[in-house]
Amino acid sequence: MATSVKKAAKGSFCLCHRAYNPLMKFRAGVILVLALPAFCYAQTTARDISPAQLQAVFGLPLNQAVKQRETYKGPLKSAYERQISMIGKDCQAEIKQGQQPYNICMGQANEQADKDFAIFYNNLQMLCHDQDQLTTLQASEKAWQMYKDSVGKAAHASWPDGTGASGFAGEVYLSLVRDHMRELDEIYGLNITQ
Numbered sequence: 001m002a003t004s005v006k007k008a009a010k011g012s013f014c015l016c017h018r019a020y021n022p023l024m025k026f027r028a029g030v031i032l033v034l035a036l037p038a039f040c041y042a043q044t045t046a047r048d049i050s051p052a053q054l055q056a057v058f059g060l061p062l063n064q065a066v067k068q069r070e071t072y073k074g075p076l077k078s079a080y081e082r083q084i085s086m087i088g089k090d091c092q093a094e095i096k097q098g099q100q101p102y103n104i105c106m107g108q109a110n111e112q113a114d115k116d117f118a119i120f121y122n123n124l125q126m127l128c129h130d131q132d133q134l135t136t137l138q139a140s141e142k143a144w145q146m147y148k149d150s151v152g153k154a155a156h157a158s159w160p161d162g163t164g165a166s167g168f169a170g171e172v173y174l175s176l177v178r179d180h181m182r183e184l185d186e187i188y189g190l191n192i193t194q
Helices: 026-034 036-041 051-058 062-085 092-097 099-126 131-158 165-187 189-193
Strands: 003-009 012-018
Touching: 051 062, 051 099, 051 131, 062 099, 062 165, 062 189, 092 099, 099 131, 099 165, 131 165, 165 189
Parallel strands: none
Antiparallel strands: 003 012
16 A cells, blocks of 8 residues: 655654555544544644544544544644743853844744644644534634734834844744643643543
């Protein structure tokens, strides 16, 4: 069987394409068709999943559903740990080299935080226990995105000029994203451990 594997994020792989296998059970096919394309794409972009994607996992026999849930936990935990481990450590060497290297480093740290948040959020959705929990998570995420945007505008307004503006805004952004990941981990910790 021909299989294509795409590296989606450091240390994680995602099965995105499969050749037709007539022996594959219908339910397994539904999972691949519904869940994995969004999961693969979602590795670098935070996106809401559809209720049907979550329902596909619920429709599996218990032992298969448990195995399927485990595939979402690994990337979620790695992304979370990578971001939390960096708190207070970002760009320490670059800040001694001057503002420009620091700003560049902060930009790269922000990009990694975006990728890690997408991995965390997209996989967290697939660990919801029911449709109501998924809907609530998605609604709270939309509200948080609006808050994040307004805080970003405030950070840029606080430093409208000067070479330190982008570095300061980057620090604020990292703090927001990491705090949000910690909040979600605290709220949905039961989902992540079960």
